[in-house]
Amino acid sequence: MDINQLRPMIEDINFNKSRCFPLYPHPILMIETSGYKNFLVISDIHIGLEDKIRRNGILIDPRQNIDESIKLLTNIHWETGVNELIILGDLKSSIRIITRTEWDNVPYFLESLNKLFNVYLIPGNHDGNIKQLLPENVNLMRSKGIEFDNILLTHGHTLPRIGMNVEKIIVGHLHPIIQKEGSILQGNKIWVKINLTKKDLLEKNQKQNTRKLEIIIMPHFNNILDYYGKRNRNTSGTSGKSKLPLLDNMINRLNWSVEKAFLFTMDGSIIGSEVDLAELLY
Template identity: 80%
Template sequence: MIEDINTNKCRCFPLYPHPILLIETPGSKKFLAISDVHIGLEDKIRRNGVLIDSRKNTDELIKLLTNICLETGVKELIILGDLKASIRVITRTEWDNVPYFMESLSKLFNIYLIPGNHDGNIKQLLPENVNIMRSQGMQINNILFTHGHTLPRIGINVEKIIVGHLHPIIQKEGSILQGNKIWVKIRLIKKDALRSKHNQNTRNIELIIMPHFNNILDYYSKVNRNISGTTGKSRLPLLDKLINKLNWSIDKAFLFSLDGSIIGLEEDLAGLLY
């Protein structure tokens, strides 16, 4: 996923083969971003007869971020929502493991949490030193970070939007990667601009959909993938707003595996987004 090299703008790079994004600002400040941790999802999977030790799984997530912190030296962490698994309530598993997860990471990082649709009552589970952002997201220079379930205001200087929410997995029958989580990069362009080849004011926005951070979502996403047919309505409300209300159109798209290989283009988006 090659990024521009304009030093006046933020740059971002996936840390292959991990579902983690590295962001570099013009002032040399660096952030890591992850999305869709879904701590407590083990309870839902247990109902399907699959037993997973929630504390052990949480420890593995902490270990990965600890190693990345030591390798990169980055001390700022953005969590793009859905820290916990349940929507409105707090389960016993979440009471036990969300504070443990956040307290462990707060010793390493300055944390920014953008609440997702599964983060009801999340404040009760967080240490005081966690920065809770608005659900509409946060902006760093030319990049807007948001979970993807809300309709944030998109400022005129926004050139990249980083979201989670979708839990993207590849849908290609016969492929050895079928069902694996992926990165998605979509280039959006104004519909009106498409009608004029000589329009010099064409505005583009790059939408990056992050893979989910918690590996147990691989299983959950496969068995709960909901294909809504040909309604034309994306499972990303933000993308619907851009296309159906704000006159943007998908120009190009790339699907990347966790090792950075291109495994799909815009024609492969239908089964993923809808």
């Protein structure tokens, strides 16, 4: 039977749900929607970070760094055939201003990608005034994020409404790295998956309904952040508040609790569990 004839049956079986998975060993997520449209997702490019690195005495050519990112995405495009790309926030590095490096390189980055992808940007906390840098054909989305079926994509610094249909939340913002002294992987970027549960009281019969949700924290896309994160990582924590405002709000205000967690290396190996979350999130 032709695959196109099977598609209506497949859609019924999946109950209109999307699915997602990392493209190991790259910091790229693939989303397959119930409508048979595929998206690549990257987060935290931080174009312009080279300026901060330069102040530490290390010279990095911003254009060369961006060209390496474009080359990787070009290769993934040809390997997967996917022509939709979501940037999950923090496209640039400065927060409120636009630096000369960003003026020169953000449009170049996007115009290069526009030759291969339809580009969607969900702005992050570092994307102030980003509209001035966007080519006309880049889709600027709301900072609260966008939904595909049962998946919510948001940068992680805002507090979006979590609809009852949402089963997975994809975020960036945190730049997660391994925090294990003495490990050869110490300071390497990772993927994080957190399983949350919440018990809601049903008014009709006063019984509790347990709801489950999964948060996937994406690794940063810019390899320079590996170096910058190791030198500037604050592990002391403050006031018990998470570095990920979305998760902090869910746990402390919306009564969600962490059931399990998994930390994955960039090749997909499990490197940690929920006991390792404290140093990562606080």
